[in-house]
Amino acid sequence: MNWNKGGPGTKRGFGFGGFAITPGKKEEPKLSQQSHSAFGTAGSSAAFAKSGPPQLPSFYKIGSKRANFDEENAYFEDEEEDSSNVELPYIPAENSPTRQQLHPKSADSDSDDDPLEAFMAEDQAARDMKRLEDKDKEKKNVKGIRDDIEEEDDQEAYFRYMAENPTAGVVQEEEEDNLEYDSDGNPIAPSKKIIDPLPPIDHSEIEYPPFEKNFYDEHEEITSLTPQQVVELRHKLNLRVSGAAPPRPGSSFAHFGFDEQLMHQIRKSEYTQPTPIQCQGVPVALSGRDMIGIAKTGSGKTAAFIWPMLIHIMDQKELEPGDGPIAVIVCPTRELCQQIHSECKRFGKAYNLRSVAVYGGGSMWEQAKALQEGAEIVVCTPGRLIDHVKKKATNLQRVTYLVFDEADRMFDMGFEYQVRSIASHVRPDRQTLLFSATFRKKIEKLARDILIDPIRVVQGDIGEANEDVTQIVEIFPSGPSKWNWLTRRLVEFTSSGSVLLFVTKKANAEELANNLKQEDHNLGLLHGDMDQSERNKVISEFKKKGIPILVATDVA
Numbered sequence: 001m002n003w004n005k006g007g008p009g010t011k012r013g014f015g016f017g018g019f020a021i022t023p024g025k026k027e028e029p030k031l032s033q034q035s036h037s038a039f040g041t042a043g044s045s046a047a048f049a050k051s052g053p054p055q056l057p058s059f060y061k062i063g064s065k066r067a068n069f070d071e072e073n074a075y076f077e078d079e080e081e082d083s084s085n086v087e088l089p090y091i092p093a094e095n096s097p098t099r100q101q102l103h104p105k106s107a108d109s110d111s112d113d114d115p116l117e118a119f120m121a122e123d124q125a126a127r128d129m130k131r132l133e134d135k136d137k138e139k140k141n142v143k144g145i146r147d148d149i150e151e152e153d154d155q156e157a158y159f160r161y162m163a164e165n166p167t168a169g170v171v172q173e174e175e176e177d178n179l180e181y182d183s184d185g186n187p188i189a190p191s192k193k194i195i196d197p198l199p200p201i202d203h204s205e206i207e208y209p210p211f212e213k214n215f216y217d218e219h220e221e222i223t224s225l226t227p228q229q230v231v232e233l234r235h236k237l238n239l240r241v242s243g244a245a246p247p248r249p250g251s252s253f254a255h256f257g258f259d260e261q262l263m264h265q266i267r268k269s270e271y272t273q274p275t276p277i278q279c280q281g282v283p284v285a286l287s288g289r290d291m292i293g294i295a296k297t298g299s300g301k302t303a304a305f306i307w308p309m310l311i312h313i314m315d316q317k318e319l320e321p322g323d324g325p326i327a328v329i330v331c332p333t334r335e336l337c338q339q340i341h342s343e344c345k346r347f348g349k350a351y352n353l354r355s356v357a358v359y360g361g362g363s364m365w366e367q368a369k370a371l372q373e374g375a376e377i378v379v380c381t382p383g384r385l386i387d388h389v390k391k392k393a394t395n396l397q398r399v400t401y402l403v404f405d406e407a408d409r410m411f412d413m414g415f416e417y418q419v420r421s422i423a424s425h426v427r428p429d430r431q432t433l434l435f436s437a438t439f440r441k442k443i444e445k446l447a448r449d450i451l452i453d454p455i456r457v458v459q460g461d462i463g464e465a466n467e468d469v470t471q472i473v474e475i476f477p478s479g480p481s482k483w484n485w486l487t488r489r490l491v492e493f494t495s496s497g498s499v500l501l502f503v504t505k506k507a508n509a510e511e512l513a514n515n516l517k518q519e520d521h522n523l524g525l526l527h528g529d530m531d532q533s534e535r536n537k538v539i540s541e542f543k544k545k546g547i548p549i550l551v552a553t554d555v556a
Contacts, residue, residue, distance in 0.1 A: 195383040197421030198390070208427045211400050213288025215311050219255040222248045237276040243455035247283040250274065256282050261350040262310060269346065275300035277459045282308055285433060290454040292447050293435040299459055302343055305329075305403050305433050312401045312431070313376050314351055324371075324394045325356075325378040327401040330422060332409040334359040334381060334532065335539065340405065341379040353377060358384050361532040368393035382410065382418035389425070399426045407443055408436040416442070423450040487519060494521075494548040501551045513551045523549035 225233070230248050234241060237249065250256055252273060253266065274282065277295040284291045285308035295301045313326050329344075331337050341357035348355055356370045358380040364387070371378070371394040378385070378394070388394050402423065404410070410419055423432070432451050436443050439458075447454060476482040486501075493499045503509045506527040513525045524538040524547040542550045 195386055195418060197417050198386055198425050201425055203428055206397075206427075208397075208429070212315050213312070213400075213431050214286075215288070215308075215315065216247060216283055216286035217257050218248065218283075219250065219257065222250060222255055234280070237279055238460055239276055239280050240458045241280060241455065243289075244453055246280075246455045247287050247289075249280040250283055251279060256286070256307070258307065258311075262307065262347065265347050265350045266307075271303075275304075277301050277457065278304045280457050281305070284455050284457065285309075285431075286311065288431055290431060290451040291433045292439070292451065292454050292456045293433065294437070294439050294456070294458040295435065296437060296460060301435050302340055302405070303347075305405075305435070306340075306343055306347055309377070309401050309403070310347060310351060310353065313353060316398075316400070319374045319376060319398075321374070323374065324396055324398050325375055326398055327377045327403070328385070328396070328399050328422070328426070329377070329379045329403040329405060330382055330385070330410070330419065331379065331405045332381065332413055332415065334361055335535075336406065337379050337381055338536070344377050344379060348377065355379060358388060360384050364388075382415045382422060385422060386418055396422070396425045397427075400430050402426050402430050402432045404432075404434045406436065407434050407446065408438045408440065411440075411442050411446075416446070419446070420449070483515070490516075490521065490549070498542065498545060499549045501549065503551065503553055506553055509551050509553050516549065516551070521549055522547055523551055526550060526552035528553060 225248065233249060233251065239249065241249075253263065253271070256274075258266070277293060277299045278301075281291065281293055281301065281304035285305055293301055293304065309327050309329075316326050319326075329340055331340060337357050337359040341355055344353075344355040354375040355377040356367065356375040356379070358367050358371070358378055360381055360383060362384075367384070368388060368391065371388060389396065404419060404423075407419070410416070432454075434443075434447055434451065434454075474485065476485065490499065501512065503512055506529060509525060509527050513523060516523055524542055526535060526538050530538075538547075538550070541547045
């Protein structure tokens with residue numbers, strides 16, 4: 001049974017789905033009170049059973065068609081046969097008198113308000129009102145948020161977040177505690193990013209052009225020396241030389257046979273006479289021999305391989321577009337890389353040679369662009385050079401002069417596989433020079449693998465302390481006593497020259513620098529978390545004596 005709400009062409013009233021109502025009589029008979037009771041009021045079940053099914057009023061004629069509904073009846077024709085004999089239960093309409101009689105309690109319960117529900121509704125309304133008021137207050141207090149739009153844009157959200165979180169993205173100092181220390185309390189350098197070595201190459205399939213390595217013409221003064229005099233000269237220079245037929249050492253720049261262009265740059269650099277490692281190392285390198293140089297820091301070994309390198313390069317044909325460098329100098333750190341690069345540029349001016357520094361922390365794009373423009377000399381760290389070779393920014397096809405400086409430090413930093421990979425990608429008949437402060441078993445094994453019939457030159461004793469540095473050991477019972485000693489002596493130290501203070505941790509370096517600044521000391525700070533541009537600026541100022549004190553971590 002359906003309840004029709006009425007409408008155009010439809011009468012308001014009850015009707016069965018699939019049945020129609022005949023438009024017989026226009027007069028609507030009134031429903032008697034007796035018929036209401038017959039429909040089953042509460043407590044009249046017996047009467048309902050006796051009288052049978054409830055009788056519908058006369059205007060609900062079953063079996064007749066409703067007017068103007070032929071199309072609707074056609075839709076239900078398929079179901080008329082199945083549903084014609086089904087007796088549907090009588091369901092009174094909502095809010096009808098019959099329904100109120102059948103369910104008097106439900107009607108009363110709906111009309112009555114529950115006190116608990118009313119209290120909860122009032123409490124919820126009060127909380128909603130308070131939430132809206134708080135939201136309006138927050139909107140008024142927030143600065144920089146536009147009122148003409150519902151939501152703030154990305155830029156406003158970013159500025160608001162940074163204002164609320166000023167330390168977002170800042171590296172925490174606790175990361176410094178991840179360093180490991182050896183038995184002496186010295187920090188162990190953290191392991192570098194693992195860089196896969198270059199793939200192996202078969203040099204037998206490549207046809208390399210020949211080149212000249214021997215440019216040394218022994219000076220007549222050196223030729224006139226007897227073997228005993230040569231031994232005495234090496235003893236005087238504190239040199240020990242081993243290897244097959246090593247050349248005799250020189251004792252002045254005139255013995256090296258440099259031209260005037262290079263000698264002009266050497267004199268401008270305030271060199272008056274060669275250092276001991278230069279006296280023996282330059283003749284060995286000019287002779288085209290492979291060499292192992294064991295010398296302390298500050299011995300002048302950098303110039304000992306740069307000067308012969310320039311002579312070696314000038315004998316080669318000029319670079320063509322797409323050619324790689326002729327000389328490659330590999331070193332462990334970016335600071336040493338920049339230092340050697342500066343020396344190469346200084347002495348390379350004599351022949352207008354170009355040098356490129358390639359190291360981690362610098363711009364890959366700028367380095368690749370400089371390599372593609374062409375450079376005779378490349379000073380690099382192992383990992384960054386391998387990256388550029390893999391990306392085809394340069395190649396090692398024309399390299400004939402290869403130098404590994406401070407090989408022991410490269411091994412300590414885990415660059416052994418990268419060093420061997422670079423050496424294996426350079427033509428086998430190259431000239432190779434290896435310099436180290438110590439000569440441990442790993443270095444000795446590397447020398448046997450990558451050098452051919454080398455000459456070993458040792459200045460002083462291996463591993464000895466630098467005799468040019470006066471060392472005074474002071475032991476303090478506590479930190480405050482050490483601080484008091486430093487503050488009392490620091491003015492005296494700065495009046496004598498520059499002061500370099502080493503600490504073990506970045507946090508300690510920053511704390512010491514801040515404490516010294518509070519004492520009105522002008523100083524610079526250097527640690528591993530600084531950008532490369534900041535590090536360069538601090539080192540440059542310290543070299544120029546713009547800042548008398550430098551506080552640095554020993555692994556910076």
